[in-house]
Amino acid sequence: xxxxxxxxxxxxxxxxxxxxxxxxxxxxxxxxxxxxxxxxxxxxxxxxxxxxxxxxxxxxxxxxxxxxxxxxxxxxxxxxxxxxxxxxxxxxxxxxxxxxxxxxxxxxxxxxxxxxxxxxxxxxxxxxxxxxxxxxxxxxxxxxxxxxxxxxxxxxxxxxxxxxxxxxxxxxxxxxxxxxxxxxxxxxxxxxxxxxxxxxxxxxxxxxxxxxxxxxxxxxxxxxxxxxxxxxxxxxxxxxxxxxxxxxxxxxxxxxxxxxxxxxxxxxxxxxxxxxxxxxxxxxxxxxxxxxxxxxxxxxxxxxxxxxxxxxxxxxxxxxxxxxxxxxxxxxxxxxxxxxxxxxxxxxxxxxxxxxxxxxxxxxxxxxxxxxxxxxxxxxxxxxxxxxxxxxxxxxxxxxxxxxxxxxxxxxxxxxxxxxxxx
Amino acid sequence: xxxxxxxxxxxxxxxxxxxxxxxxxxxxxxxxxxxxxxxxxxxxxxxxxxxxxxxxxxxxxxxxxxxxxxxxxxxxxxxxxxxxxxxxxxxxxxxxxxxxxxxxxxxxxxxxxxxxxxxxxxxxxxxxxxxxxxxxxxxxxxxxxxxxxxxxxxxxxxxxxxxxxxxxxxxxxxxxxxxxxxxxxxxxxxxxxxxxxxxxxxxxxxxxxxxxxxxxxxxxxxxxxxxxxxxxxxxxxxxxxxxxxxxxxxxxxxxxxxxxxxxxxxxxxxxxxxxxxxxxxxxxxxxxxxxxxxxxxxxxxxxxxxxxxxxxxxxxxxxxxxxxxxxxxxxxxxxxxxxxxxxxxxxxxxxxxxxxxxxxxxxxxxxxxxxxxxxxxxxxxxxxxxxxxxxxxxxxxxxxxxxxxxxxxxxxxxxxxxxxxxx
Numbered sequence: 051x052x053x054x055x056x057x058x059x060x061x062x063x064x065x066x067x068x069x070x071x072x073x074x075x076x077x078x079x080x081x082x083x084x085x086x087x088x089x090x091x092x093x094x095x096x097x098x099x100x101x102x103x104x105x106x107x108x109x110x111x112x113x114x115x116x117x118x119x120x121x122x123x124x125x126x127x128x129x130x131x132x133x134x135x136x137x138x139x140x141x142x143x144x145x146x147x148x149x150x151x152x153x154x155x156x157x158x159x160x161x162x163x164x165x166x167x168x169x170x171x172x173x174x175x176x177x178x179x180x181x182x183x184x185x186x187x188x189x190x191x192x193x194x195x196x197x198x199x200x201x202x203x204x205x206x207x208x209x210x211x212x213x214x215x216x217x218x219x220x221x222x223x224x225x226x227x228x229x230x231x232x233x234x235x236x237x238x239x240x241x242x243x244x245x246x247x248x249x250x251x252x253x254x255x256x257x258x259x260x261x262x263x264x265x266x267x268x269x270x271x272x273x274x275x276x277x278x279x280x281x282x283x284x285x286x287x288x289x290x291x292x293x294x295x296x297x298x299x300x301x302x303x304x305x306x307x308x309x310x311x312x313x314x315x316x317x318x319x320x321x322x323x324x325x326x327x328x329x330x331x332x333x334x335x336x337x338x339x340x341x342x343x344x345x346x347x348x349x350x351x352x353x354x355x356x357x358x359x360x361x362x363x364x365x366x367x368x369x370x371x372x373x374x375x376x377x378x379x380x381x382x383x384x385x386x387x388x389x390x391x392x393x394x395x396x397x398x399x400x401x402x403x404x405x406x407x408x409x410x411x412x413x414x415x416x417x418x419x420x421x422x423x424x425x426x427x428x429x430x431x432x433x434x435x436x437x438x439x440x441x442x443x444x445x446x447x448x449x450x451x452x453x454x455x456x457x458x459x460x461x462x463x464x465x466x467x468x469x470x471x472x473x
Numbered sequence: 474x475x476x477x478x479x480x481x482x483x484x485x486x487x488x489x490x491x492x493x494x495x496x497x498x499x500x501x502x503x504x505x506x507x508x509x510x511x512x513x514x515x516x517x518x519x520x521x522x523x524x525x526x527x528x529x530x531x532x533x534x535x536x537x538x539x540x541x542x543x544x545x546x547x548x549x550x551x552x553x554x555x556x557x558x559x560x561x562x563x564x565x566x567x568x569x570x571x572x573x574x575x576x577x578x579x580x581x582x583x584x585x586x587x588x589x590x591x592x593x594x595x596x597x598x599x600x601x602x603x604x605x606x607x608x609x610x611x612x613x614x615x616x617x618x619x620x621x622x623x624x625x626x627x628x629x630x631x632x633x634x635x636x637x638x639x640x641x642x643x644x645x646x647x648x649x650x651x652x653x654x655x656x657x658x659x660x661x662x663x664x665x666x667x668x669x670x671x672x673x674x675x676x677x678x679x680x681x682x683x684x685x686x687x688x689x690x691x692x693x694x695x696x697x698x699x700x701x702x703x704x705x706x707x708x709x710x711x712x713x714x715x716x717x718x719x720x721x722x723x724x725x726x727x728x729x730x731x732x733x734x735x736x737x738x739x740x741x742x743x744x745x746x747x748x749x750x751x752x753x754x755x756x757x758x759x760x761x762x763x764x765x766x767x768x769x770x771x772x773x774x775x776x777x778x779x780x781x782x783x784x785x786x787x788x789x790x791x792x793x794x795x796x797x798x799x800x801x802x803x804x805x806x807x808x809x810x811x812x813x814x815x816x817x818x819x820x821x822x823x824x825x826x827x828x829x830x831x832x833x834x835x836x837x838x839x840x841x842x843x844x845x846x847x848x849x850x851x852x853x854x855x856x857x858x859x860x861x862x863x864x865x866x867x868x869x870x871x872x873x874x875x876x877x878x879x880x881x882x883x884x885x886x887x888x889x890x891x892x893x894x895x896x
Contacts, residue, residue: 084676087697101865104685161791217895220868222865226675230676252651270644399852428889442645446632473640
């Protein structure tokens with residue numbers, strides 16, 4: 051039996067995979083803005099107009115010439131003439147065509163364009179209508195309660211940058227610009243393959259009493275992790291047979307891009323044991339290039355990466371927690387790079403409540419629980435007290451994870467750590 | 474023109490809407506586990522078996538009787554007899570039928586069941602094979618490098634609690650339990666209606682030069698915010714006409730649940746002005762019950778809530794930022810309650826870099842940017858320097874928001890705040 055190959059550090063592994071995530075090769079597609087939620091913008095979007103598009107009221111009240119209100123007070127109100135709009139529609143008056151002269155005013159609601167001649171809005175609460183006249187109890191300065199044209203965004207200004215993950219309000223911004231189609235990065239399609247004679251498809255079979263076989267978990271976990279960023283295609287379980295695995299790999303990476311089976315890359319899991327590990331890595335090596343195999347991360351040591359038909363193939367551990375660790379530490383940065391995501395995931399800084407042990411020379415992926423004492427405005431963090439990368443409950447009980455760098459000998463109680471929270 | 478009604482506090486408003494979010498009425502459906510990603514669990518899921526399901530190796534190495542290794546050292550290795558499996562399959566040996574006697578050992582990989590008779594695993598690196606024998610250089614204690622049956626989860630133990638938002642690893646847990654179908658809360662369907670004569674459908678039209686009309690933004694923003702929790706159905710733009718709005722409201726809330734137009738509730742936006750505000754609230758009042766109208770939040774003051782045909786109707790401001798504020802402060806908690814979400818969104822505690830002003834007597838929804846100084850393990854926060862609830866760029870430039878409670882007169886520089894980050 052072969053022993054471990056030499057492990058490379060997480061940094062070296064990251065550098066190697068990112069070298070293959072060439073953003074220049076990333077494909078771009080143009081889609082309707084209303085389909086762009088959660089997609090990554092592939093162009094800078096500029097404002098096509100000033101925002102606000104015209105000077106407008108920032109408050110409900112009356113548009114006036116500010117000068118006319120000077121000296122007004124509760125005991126000595128200024129009296130202005132109420133102008134009516136020529137165009138009435140439904141219950142609401144329209145501002146088009148209205149012009150305010152000296153000593154005149156016009157009823158206005160927040161957001162309405164300021165009528166010609168006016169330069170300020172006096173708030174409703176400082177006024178009182180008396181027939182065709184208005185009493186004003188407080189003076190305003192010119193520009194008061196007005197949002198000026200272009201005050202927020204000038205025409206031509208970049209409002210959404212390339213690389214932005216589009217959220218609900220960003221799609222709203224596209225709508226507000228009447229930007230009907232938008233360039234986004236195409237979602238790559240990653241095949242998800244589980245290997246192992248011990249695996250059962252949980253949608254189809256159950257182990258009989260005493261049978262030492264387990265459910266294929268990684269197909270679901272890896273698809274779930276991939277989907278927010280790229281498309282996933284479940285290839286299913288491939289048995290531990292050199293030819294079958296080789297055929298499955300080259301099959302999904304060689305077929306025509308019109309085919310349903312076409313994949314831009316593969317995530318192969320399985321082979322948590324030394325024998326199997328070398329087995330899958332061997333197939334990748336024989337089918338193309340094995341870039342590395344074995345990374346100093348825990349869990350996730352038996353992670354590998356190769357290129358077959360010019361496409362990325364990640365070899366991930368069979369144990370779900372190790373597969374998730376390898377996904378978060380290596381596959382996610384790769385997928386982000388391929389899809390042009392420029393944003394970093396936000397972290398929560400939290401104080402370790404107890405020691406989190408870790409060995410120098412490897413990067414640790416530690417599942418943690420976040421705790422918040424009442425009236426305390428900081429989080430505390432506790433590692434989930436189970437070990438073993440087969441232990442899925444260490445994930446389901448956790449709020450997120452902490453990465454302990456390879457040059458650190460654990461985290462002491464009271465030390466601050468960065469927590470990435472499950473989304 | 475009517476003046477503002479009396480504003481109620483956010484707390485009162487929240488209490489009122491949550492009183493209508495009766496979890497008992499929430500419908501439950503049973504779906505395949507592989508469709509359960511991002512759904513909310515409506516049952517406790519118990520482990521159907523011990524996990525691990527059998528005693529298994531936690532390391533690659535050799536299964537032995539620990540007692541046989543006592544006294545082993547690099548200079549004085551213990552010699553054990555290598556047992557071969559009767560069943561070989563592919564490259565891998567099977568453990569079934571193997572029994573370890575005194576002075577015997579069996580090659581084992583991480584995750585494999587421990588063969589009968591053995592009680593420990595000696596790691597690969599402390600051994601050397603010599604033909605049919607194995608040298609061991611280090612003693613192990615009984616139980617060493619073994620994951621015991623039920624050590625992680627005992628049969629019958631709750632592994633996923635009702636109310637859990639199911640993430641990739643939780644779906645993996647369901648797979649590992651062979652739990653093929655799972656009870657989740659049904660996604661309610663909320664109709665999204667924008668009202669206003671000034672609105673244009675950005676998918677269909679553009680304003681001509683000089684026309685003072687704007688895009689319907691809220692249909693897209695509110696659908697985007699709703700979708701992760703509930704289904705959204707875009708009703709579109711309804712003009713400022715009492716009868717049209719009344720028909721649209723009763724239409725979508727009265728139709729048969731088989732109809733495409735059927736909605737479990739409504740989010741109506743528009744009416745950022747006092748006149749319009751009362752207008753829509755009036756329609757709701759005439760069609761059913763207006764529970765409240767006017768909340769002391771900024772932006773989002775003109776928010777209202779009513780019940781029509783026994784179903785919830787939120788009246789949201791027309792300005793997108795105000796609509797988002799009202800959504801985050803009132804609609805989201807309501808949707809979470811309706812869908813049984815028990816988890817709180819995680820917050821980031823960050824230090825205010827400058828003063829964030831706010832008035833006592835109202836709750837402020839402040840868009841902020843998170844900053845992180847290099848080598849500093851904490852975030853700083855800065856309010857986005859634009860005001861006005863029409864200003865969508867205050868959202869697109871922000872990383873999240875801070876809520877300043879009504880009894881607080883702003884946040885001082887250096888004070889800690891809780892930031893909710895956009896997801």
